Amino acid sequence: MAMSAPKVKRRVGKYEIGRTIGEGTFAKVKFAKNSETGEPVAIKILDKEKVLKHKMVEQIQREIATMKLIKHPNVVRLYEVMGSKTKIFIVLEFVIGGELFDKIVNHGRMREDEARRYFQQLINAVDYCHSRGVYHRDLKPENLLLDISGNLKVSDFGLSALSQQVRDDGLLHTTCGTPNYVAPEVLNDRGYDGATADLWSCGVILYVLLAGYLPFDDSNLMTLYKKISAAEFTCPPWLSLGAMKLISRIMDPNPMTWLMRSGLNPLGGSDRWSNCPCV
Numbered sequence: 001m002a003m004s005a006p007k008v009k010r011r012v013g014k015y016e017i018g019r020t021i022g023e024g025t026f027a028k029v030k031f032a033k034n035s036e037t038g039e040p041v042a043i044k045i046l047d048k049e050k051v052l053k054h055k056m057v058e059q060i061q062r063e064i065a066t067m068k069l070i071k072h073p074n075v076v077r078l079y080e081v082m083g084s085k086t087k088i089f090i091v092l093e094f095v096i097g098g099e100l101f102d103k104i105v106n107h108g109r110m111r112e113d114e115a116r117r118y119f120q121q122l123i124n125a126v127d128y129c130h131s132r133g134v135y136h137r138d139l140k141p142e143n144l145l146l147d148i149s150g151n152l153k154v155s156d157f158g159l160s161a162l163s164q165q166v167r168d169d170g171l172l173h174t175t176c177g178t179p180n181y182v183a184p185e186v187l188n189d190r191g192y193d194g195a196t197a198d199l200w201s202c203g204v205i206l207y208v209l210l211a212g213y214l215p216f217d218d219s220n221l222m223t224l225y226k227k228i229s230a231a232e233f234t235c236p237p238w239l240s241l242g243a244m245k246l247i248s249r250i251m252d253p254n255p256m257t258w259l260m261r262s263g264l265n266p267l268g269g270s271d272r273w274s275n276c277p278c279v
Helices: 048-053 057-067 100-107 112-130 194-211 221-229 241-250 255-262 270-274
Strands: 015-023 027-034 040-047 078-083 087-093 144-146 152-154 164-166 172-174
Touching (some): 040 048, 048 057, 048 087, 057 078, 100 144, 112 152, 194 241
Antiparallel strands (some): 027 040, 040 087, 078 087
């Protein structure tokens, strides 16, 4: 009986490509290993044809160039970018601990001291990137990962083009699957500030960590949009007064009054956010 030939592992540069670990509209994410060091990485594979079709080449090039400069312990690192005739390969840090929100699914809502730790790490990451002109625009549970030590790692920072699409007028708009974490001005397609939109999402994430469920939820999409636009939510009774105040200040539906009411500068306020005694 003839022996079957050993399966040849697919390689991209020095990386051996393995199983698929994620899939989106524009990209597929594969587990891979650096054949020189043995280090595991995640490789985001983009189809060049789709990128060209949606006129995203310049934005992706710009965002990748920026992300190469981002080095923060709570942001997934972008190591390098390679290309073939048909694909773009973005080599990223592989984060082994799963999604933060798996903890909520498995163990329920968090104590305030535990939620505070993750929220501080999230705000530190967001503030660092904002101070360098990089905005996420799609912060949601799937983008919050944990490393082997249980530290938060925000993924897809600066790669917002991958979760957006070009409208007829040439402007980008978010086409994310769930609007639950998105700021009102983004849903309403008004011009918006990437910093305040990201911080709204951080507020929703903090609420979910402490409550164990979403502040805005409805099976009817239009009703959900209305709830978000009016910031219609109630805090559960087990939240401390400080946590309630902070969440209410963040989730102000008007981004201009949000800034004035909070007194927090999203581009340079990490100390006040991180050390806020409220949470």
